[in-house]
Amino acid sequence: MDCSILRKKFNESLFDIYNSEELNIIFYIVMQNLTNKSKLELMTSNYKLGNVKEKIFYEYVNRLSNYEPIQYILGNTIFNNLEFDLDNSVLIPRPETEELVDLIIKHECKKEKILDIGSGSGCIAIALAKYILRSNVTALEICPNAVKIINKNASKNNVEIDIICEDLFTFQSKSTFDLIVSNPPYIVYSQKYKISKNVLNFEPHHALFVNDNDPLIFYKVILNFSKNNLNVDGNIFFEINDIFHHEMIQLVSKYQNFSYKLIKDFHGKKRFMILKKNT
Numbered sequence: 001m002d003c004s005i006l007r008k009k010f011n012e013s014l015f016d017i018y019n020s021e022e023l024n025i026i027f028y029i030v031m032q033n034l035t036n037k038s039k040l041e042l043m044t045s046n047y048k049l050g051n052v053k054e055k056i057f058y059e060y061v062n063r064l065s066n067y068e069p070i071q072y073i074l075g076n077t078i079f080n081n082l083e084f085d086l087d088n089s090v091l092i093p094r095p096e097t098e099e100l101v102d103l104i105i106k107h108e109c110k111k112e113k114i115l116d117i118g119s120g121s122g123c124i125a126i127a128l129a130k131y132i133l134r135s136n137v138t139a140l141e142i143c144p145n146a147v148k149i150i151n152k153n154a155s156k157n158n159v160e161i162d163i164i165c166e167d168l169f170t171f172q173s174k175s176t177f178d179l180i181v182s183n184p185p186y187i188v189y190s191q192k193y194k195i196s197k198n199v200l201n202f203e204p205h206h207a208l209f210v211n212d213n214d215p216l217i218f219y220k221v222i223l224n225f226s227k228n229n230l231n232v233d234g235n236i237f238f239e240i241n242d243i244f245h246h247e248m249i250q251l252v253s254k255y256q257n258f259s260y261k262l263i264k265d266f267h268g269k270k271r272f273m274i275l276k277k278n279t
């Protein structure tokens with residue numbers, strides 16, 4: 001069956017789940033995966049799928065219509081121009097987190113020893129190890145399955161990082177770092193009803209949610225850890241939930257040796273906080 005007919009069937013099956021822009025992106029991701037052709041080649045020729053691939057195409061459409069994210073269906077995604085394997089033990093890396101990595105890469109500061117807390121697929125840790133020359137990156141992650149994925153992704157991208165499978169809340173280390181980064185779970189359970197089915201039914205809840213009674217608990221523990229484990233002049237980069245940015249300011253104001261800056265993401269939401277340890 002040729003590409004234009006497949007496109008029509010794809011849109012008809014999924015229009016009530018995805019908007020037209022998303023449908024366009026996902027269609028070409030699926031077709032590129034099945035054909036190994038570039039998007040341009042697919043757009044400029046009326047490409048046909050044989051019977052076997054057409055069957056796979058319809059399996060994908062069926063899974064997409066059950067709200068399964070395309071990244072889990074294909075088992076991979078692109079993050080900061082690098083390819084990462086995924087399964088549903090790890091969060092799908094978000095474009096906002098790509099922005100966080102870009103912020104770190106561009107920020108003028110010491111970045112020799114880096115710690116990524118709550119590493120998931122390893123996207124932040126591995127992208128930093130890849131793009132920051134002479135960096136020594138450690139990834140901390142509580143979930144053993146995620147740790148397997150981090151290992152895989154590190155070899156896939158030819159980087160060496162240290163991986164620690166431990167709970168942040170009991171983690172102790174004699175090492176000190178120049179830079180600590182974290183995108184911890186930051187959605188409160190009471191906001192669960194706002195989360196779309198493709199996230200709620202497929203992404204790991206231990207990566208998404210934090211208890212309502214202490215939504216900033218991860219940030220507090222990291223700030224306390226930083227008292228002894230972040231070098232003077234070192235930086236912390238946090239991804240945050242914009243609805244808690246006032247509370248974040250109140251929290252970091254209690255740590256008098258830190259100065260901070262809030263940065264908006266491409267949606268204009270207060271999404272990142274950069275802290276500097278002054279003494």
Ligand SMILES: C[S@@+](CC[C@H](N)C(=O)[O-])C[C@H]1O[C@@H](n2cnc3c(N)ncnc32)[C@H](O)[C@@H]1O
Pocket residue numbers: 090091092093094097117118119120121122123124140141142143146166167168169183184185186206207208
């Ligand atoms: C929001 S996800 C971020 C994943 C990845 N860094 C990213 O940006 O895509 C948070 C991660 O923190 C991990 N995590 C949750 N609780 C943790 C804990 N107590 N100690 C260490 N990691 C934890 C989760 O398993 C998850 O992988």
